[in-house]
Amino acid sequence: MAEGPEGGQALLFLTDDQLRKGIEAMFFAYRGFTADPDRILAELAYGRAHHRAVHFIGRRPGTTVNNLLSILGVTKQSLNRVLRTLIEDGLVISEVGRSDKRERNLYLTDAGRALEQRLSDAQRDRMRAAYRAAGPEAVAGFRQVLEAMMDEDLHRHYREMKDLKV
């Protein structure tokens, strides 16, 4: 074990104490990560679930409910409630699939895109500030660790989305 690829005491970054700091950093950072969109959503009587749905529908217009389910990792019933309010409020359109009429293809309306943009902007602003403060090398490391932390099936979704469109 001592003669691993990165020999000897270079493994100090794997101590329990270092890992704990990473865990606590994730916890506190995620709170910051969601804070700004949460404030906007609260005004509109929406929650994070609405944000996630709007984000991923905007990211892949025409996606099906099933696909959205496997990205979000919730039950279809839970997603459906959120989707219903978004449709009622005119932010999302659900249209019957052309090849398979069991499926529903989901799209943002103009209003939906506007909300998505507003939420994105808020979240991006904070992310941009963090990136700028930390610098490009740090950002590369940030992404590497996050990717290594994902479950395999989620990592698949992430990769699919990563190089989609621009």
Add this chain to the structure above:
Amino acid sequence: MAEGPEGGQALLFLTDDQLRKGIEAMFFAYRGFTADPDRILAELAYGRAHHRAVHFIGRRPGTTVNNLLSILGVTKQSLNRVLRTLIEDGLVISEVGRSDKRERNLYLTDAGRALEQRLSDAQRDRMRAAYRAAGPEAVAGFRQVLEAMMDEDLHRHYREMKDLKV
């Protein structure tokens, strides 16, 4: 502005596309981050709120309710519900403060420490795997970006805790 510390086109890492990837990485990674403890908690009819309480009480034995509140960022009613079940189940002890009898100092019992350990181990295992896969430089960057993403008051808590004990 073009002659900043990192001049010219080194700013490509601040494009909206890069930021979006970071946002999605945070989302997917956080799911992985909580997945293992969540499975354990589900067995015990506990939730993430219990995990957080147990974690931070274990981290700062004797902490007060008020301090825990400002770390967790929830209302006292919400925390109280969780704390009550933990005390009833014999995982946490609440004792009247010695210098200020209005305060309650919170401690883990042996059973509480056992649960905390079990949850920590699960979470650390994944974090360790991610750290190992990404390497020490990536880990440093990961922590830098996360710290820059925190709200200032949470960052304060993070720093307080960071160099506590060992």
Add this chain to the structure above:
DNA sequence: CTTGGAATGTCAACAACACTGACGTATTGT
């Protein structure tokens, strides 16, 4: 072509956990 199973999505009821608001109690400090 019909029928039965699988896939997709919807409706209803319930639990967990967050929130606000109001109130009570004990303690502290002015």
Add this chain to the structure above:
DNA sequence: ACAATACGTCAGTGTTGTTGACATTCCAAG
């Protein structure tokens, strides 16, 4: 004495997750 602080609790509400039951659509086996 009086105001402020720390904590706990009761009641009510909203979001988000869950399971169970059900309708529709598709497809393939008979």
